[in-house]
Amino acid sequence: MKISVLQIKVTHTVIFWILSGCVIYTLWSGIRGSIDPWTWVSVGLLLLECIVLACFRGTCPLTILAERQGAMRGSVTDLFLPRWFADRIFLICGTAYVIGVALILGHLWIASSTSRDVVDTGQSFGSVVSVPDSPPEGRAAERRSESHIDREETEMTSSAPDGYLAAPTTRATHGTVSAVLVLHAWWGLNETTRGLCRRLADAGFLAFAPDLYHGKVADTIEGAEALSQALDAGQARADISAAMRFLTEQAAASSGSAGTAGTAGIAGTSGISGTSGTAGTGGSGSPGKLGVIGFSLGAYFALELSNQEPERIGSVVVFYGTGHTEFGRSEASYLGHFAESDPYESAAAVEELEQLLRKAGRPVTFHQYPGTGHWFFEPDRAAAHNALAADLAWNRTLAFLRRNAE
Numbered sequence: 001m002k003i004s005v006l007q008i009k010v011t012h013t014v015i016f017w018i019l020s021g022c023v024i025y026t027l028w029s030g031i032r033g034s035i036d037p038w039t040w041v042s043v044g045l046l047l048l049e050c051i052v053l054a055c056f057r058g059t060c061p062l063t064i065l066a067e068r069q070g071a072m073r074g075s076v077t078d079l080f081l082p083r084w085f086a087d088r089i090f091l092i093c094g095t096a097y098v099i100g101v102a103l104i105l106g107h108l109w110i111a112s113s114t115s116r117d118v119v120d121t122g123q124s125f126g127s128v129v130s131v132p133d134s135p136p137e138g139r140a141a142e143r144r145s146e147s148h149i150d151r152e153e154t155e156m157t158s159s160a161p162d163g164y165l166a167a168p169t170t171r172a173t174h175g176t177v178s179a180v181l182v183l184h185a186w187w188g189l190n191e192t193t194r195g196l197c198r199r200l201a202d203a204g205f206l207a208f209a210p211d212l213y214h215g216k217v218a219d220t221i222e223g224a225e226a227l228s229q230a231l232d233a234g235q236a237r238a239d240i241s242a243a244m245r246f247l248t249e250q251a252a253a254s255s256g257s258a259g260t261a262g263t264a265g266i267a268g269t270s271g272i273s274g275t276s277g278t279a280g281t282g283g284s285g286s287p288g289k290l291g292v293i294g295f296s297l298g299a300y301f302a303l304e305l306s307n308q309e310p311e312r313i314g315s316v317v318v319f320y321g322t323g324h325t326e327f328g329r330s331e332a333s334y335l336g337h338f339a340e341s342d343p344y345e346s347a348a349a350v351e352e353l354e355q356l357l358r359k360a361g362r363p364v365t366f367h368q369y370p371g372t373g374h375w376f377f378e379p380d381r382a383a384a385h386n387a388l389a390a391d392l393a394w395n396r397t398l399a400f401l402r403r404n405a406e
Contacts, residue, residue: 005066012062022046027096030103032370035388046097161242162211164194166201178405179251180291182209183298186228188217192380203398206251210243212236228297240301289314291401296321306332315404317397320345320374322353327360335400336366337393342374
């Protein structure tokens, strides 16, 4: 069956516009710094096109076929394009492609360099201490999945609050250990939150995530909504208060000193209250102020906690969460990670929170991550997870926590 010039031109034009879309997407991904699977599909298809052109000495095989069928010779003359544009296709598309790939590689290099600068601290890997709310088979599975990490696991006493504790295996060289309270999202204390605690321990921090749902975990939006709506705010505040006291005591013990941890008290429904004490402002070997990381639901409690416990909380990191509006008593520094498109947290709410913190005289840095949505940091949310943005947010978080722990 003989193929007509018209059929060749139509086929080539369709392929051209598909590849042009790949060029545009590659360039757009590089400009925005948002790299997803479609970015790599685009880069791969264009790389394949380059290989094909190289095999045919810079000429598309469909162009050669069209010329054999009688099409006018010249630069891509079988396309339905103006001649002036057809003559410059390789220059225009090639330049855009090279710029896009260069920008993508630049973003990857920056993320990799930041990771090396921030994460490589010479700390030995952390040990994980699981609170007894986790069933034995769950703990066994965790041990199997982490067999490559040098960790020691011990059972918590029954007096410890529900939650998950991860600690570095070696004492910090300066005699103190920095502690971070991790407040989970509306999903509950899931493996993502536990994994974050382990990553913090690997980076040299003592991390504790209280279980505000006391064993219940959701993996669907409907289930998470039900759990969050059923949450007793007063009880959650009491749990956070107990977790704060527990973490301060653990930090003092890990630092080789009992310190002066004070008592957290039991919170009422109006806020997180209690006697603050002096968590680590004393002599050598006592822990400093706590850092707090809150995700979505946990972000609200983290913000509230920083204002209610100014003597205990020195740094706050929030992931796609706002809500609290009073910071007159806070002494903390703030770091925020927010999505570009988030139906749960509007840009106006984020801007309002930033202005409130600045008005209160607090140091604040908020980052918005292009091409991301709610849950972009959480690897178990496959549809929302953005690996590049998550890595950048993680490196910024570690740098922030370390800087404020000095």
